[in-house]
Amino acid sequence: MVGRLVDASNVWARDTFSRGNWRLILFCYIVLAPVLALFGYVRMGPIVSSLVLSFHKWDLINPIKPFIGWSNYAELLEDDNFWLSLKNTAIYALLTVTLSTLLAVPLAVFLAAKSRLSAVYQTIYFLPVITPMVPMSIAWKWIYDYNHGILNYVLSLIGIPAVAWLTDPGIALYALIIMGVWKVIGYNMILLLVGIRNIPSTYVEAAAIDGAGGWQRFRYVTLPLLKPILLYVLVTSSINAFNVFTQVYVMTLGSQSAPGQAVRVLVFDIYQNAFQYFRFGYASAEAVMLTMIVLGFTLIQFRIARNKEGQDG
Amino acid sequence: MVEPRTPLAWALHILAHGVLLLGAIFMVLPIVWMAFTSFKPPTEVSLWPPRILPMEWTLDNFRGIFEDAPFGRFFLNSLGLSLTATVSVCITSLAAGAIFGKYKFPGRTVLFMAILATAIVPFESYMIPLYLQLISLGWINTYQGMVLPTLFMSFGIFLLRQHISSAIPTELLEAARVDGASEWWILGRVIAPLSVAALSAIGIFAFIQAWAAFIWPLMVANEQELFNMELGLTAFQFRFTADYGKLMAGSVLSVLPMLMIFLILRRQIIESVALTGLKG
Structure with missing residues (x-):
């Protein structure tokens, strides 16, 4: 149906176009001009510039910005801070994405049935998604507080000694992961839930009539049909996880008790190279690496989605 | 949801609801904890053992953030x-x-x-x-x-x-x-x-x-x-590193508009997310 409408509009458009209606084309460009100008200035331009910048030695003080080829990239590969931040970010992304998806799948299955209770639970689980990151990071910092935090209090009730959640370098990353899972689980749940609801009920009913139990219906009917959305959830949350910054900045930096080096993530490293060391070219090379990682995830998604289509056809 | 028929199914059903409820508490706890702390006087903020509800409700933290x-x-x-x-x-x-x-x-x-x-x-x-x-x-x-x-x-x-x-x-x-x-x-x-x-x-x-x-x-x-x-x-x-009462009051002020928007437009927001997921 949608396809037909789009076709119809194209036929119409071609007709007017062939009449040589230059006024219509002019109208299109007049309406688009401000949008395209904005797009070029705040999106397309900077993206191209970051690539160009990454091949230059660019600092705020020196007026000469020489082209230095791949030097920034070569230096980056030797930079311990870069590797440390890449490692931390990768661990953060891997664990946050895996845990939040593993928890969101049963949640979505359980809440897929339409009911008043299901709607209430959806609202509750979605709440963290809508809350801004800075205040919630401060709230979590208070929960993780070594002396007065409610988490250490709960642990003390079951005999576990106080944990230095945010100041112990070996633990801070995992404290951030717990909060990351809390923040994103509702988003993943909603996407999966819609995916499950879109599966024709006849499939599941047919399996039930054939004698498939609850687990079998999930394993052989729901899960395979959910794969494209599961893939989408994994890719989008991986991309988001690789851009982690705000909670790291608020929870592990800035205050007197902060260890500073404890959790160095990629965006923080970019931020520091650019705005504390004023090495804009070098930071741009690092930013290009971040883009490449994100692009990689997207390509994997396209690849798998296309292979799937190939098999089905 | 299919009605459970056997005792085992009933047990699983109740267990699932228990887990769901615990998860829901985990989801709202940081927000609730933030909100209640913002109404506590400084002596109660660092009370040990901590109490969820303030014993004495005060608006001093909110007054404080506008003055300081x-x-x-x-x-x-x-x-x-x-x-x-x-x-x-x-x-x-x-x-x-x-x-x-x-x-x-x-x-x-x-x-x-x-x-x-x-x-x-x-x-x-x-x-x-x-x-x-x-x-x-x-x-x-x-x-x-x-x-x-x-x-x-x-x-x-x-x-x-x-x-x-x-x-x-x-x-x-x-x-x-x-x-x-x-x-x-x-x-x-x-x-x-x-x-x-x-x-x-x-x-x-x-x-x-x-x-x-x-x-x-x-x-x-x-x-x-x-x-x-x-x-x-x-x-x-x-x-104000140590002044969590005021920090929580400021945080409430930042979170509250988003919570209000969400509670009023809940259905529309959730549907839009679903839409972005499926069409993006």
């Missing part, structure tokens, strides 16, 4: 920046969405693909050149500099194009043309009113995103008068 720091100003800054972003995203998404959805002109596919393809590039990876552009404009430490990257949303254009090309019949536009309507009139009086639902979804998202903006304002705004809520809270944290 210009949180009123921060709040208005956030509101102004977010509303500007919302209006701009709605206008640009409608204009471009309508043109890409219903008109054919040379360069249409290339331009649309460019907008779509750049949507996946994270902001953090092109913020440096944007910052350099801002320096040459002289827009560091200005509201217009802070709001600039939030004025445009690729996804908004994509969603509006999708909506306009499939949900608004071309015959309707043709009929208006036959009646002598200009293209401007069609855009404003036919397409715009029929796109209100999609526009409000995009508007809500633009507002929520702009409200939570952090890294860009952190780079651009160095003067306290320009701070949004998020920057104000972070700066406040530097100064």
Whole structure:
């Protein structure tokens, strides 16, 4: 149906176009001009510039910005801070994405049935998604507080000694992961839930009539049909996880008790190279690496989605 | 949900509900804990063992944040920046969405693909050149500099194009043309009113995103008068590390508008997320 409408509009458009209606084309460009100008200035331009910048030695003080080829990239590969931040970010992304998806799948299955209770639970689980990151990071910092935090209090009730959640370098990353899972689980749940609801009920009913139990219906009917959305959830949350910054900045930096080096993530490293060391070219090379990682995830998604289509056809 | 029949199924059913409830408590606890702490006097904030509810409710923390720091100003800054972003995203998404959805002109596919393809590039990876552009404009430490990257949303254009090309019949536009309507009139009086639902979804998202903006304002705004809520809270944290009562009061002030929007527009927001997931 949608396809037909789009076709119809194209036929119409071609007709007017062939009449040589230059006024219509002019109208299109007049309406688009401000949008395209904005797009070029705040999106397309900077993206191209970051690539160009990454091949230059660019600092705020020196007026000469020489082209230095791949030097920034070569230096980056030797930079311990870069590797440390890449490692931390990768661990953060891997664990946050895996845990939040593993928890969101049963949640979505359980809440897929339409009911008043299901709607209430959806609202509750979605709440963290809508809350801004800075205040919630401060709230979590208070929960993780070594002396007065409610988490250490709960642990003390079951005999576990106080944990230095945010100041112990070996633990801070995992404290951030717990909060990351809390923040994103509702988003993943909603996407999966819609995916499950879109599966024709006849499939599941047919399996039930054939004698498939609850687990079998999930394993052989729901899960395979959910794969494209599961893939989408994994890719989008991986991309988001690789851009982690705000909670790291608020929870592990800035205050007197902060260890500073404890959790160095990629965006923080970019931020520091650019705005504390004023090495804009070098930071741009690092930013290009971040883009490449994100692009990689997207390509994997396209690849798998296309292979799937190939098999089905 | 299928009604359980055997005792084992009943046990599993009850277990599942228990886990669901525990999870729900885990979800709201940080928000509830933040809210209750904001009403506690300093002596109760660091009480051990901690108590969830304040014994003595006080508004001193809220009074404090307005007296010790210009949180009123921060709040208005956030509101102004977010509303500007919302209006701009709605206008640009409608204009471009309508043109890409219903008109054919040379360069249409290339331009649309460019907008779509750049949507996946994270902001953090092109913020440096944007910052350099801002320096040459002289827009560091200005509201217009802070709001600039939030004025445009690729996804908004994509969603509006999708909506306009499939949900608004071309015959309707043709009929208006036959009646002598200009293209401007069609855009404003036919397409715009029929796109209100999609526009409000995009508007809500633009507002929520702009409200939570952090890294860009952190780079651009160095003067306290320009701070949004998020920057104000972070700066406040530097100064009052131990004063969690006040910090929580400030946090409540930042979270509350989002919670209100969510509770009022819950269904629409959840549906929009579902839509972005399936169509993005």
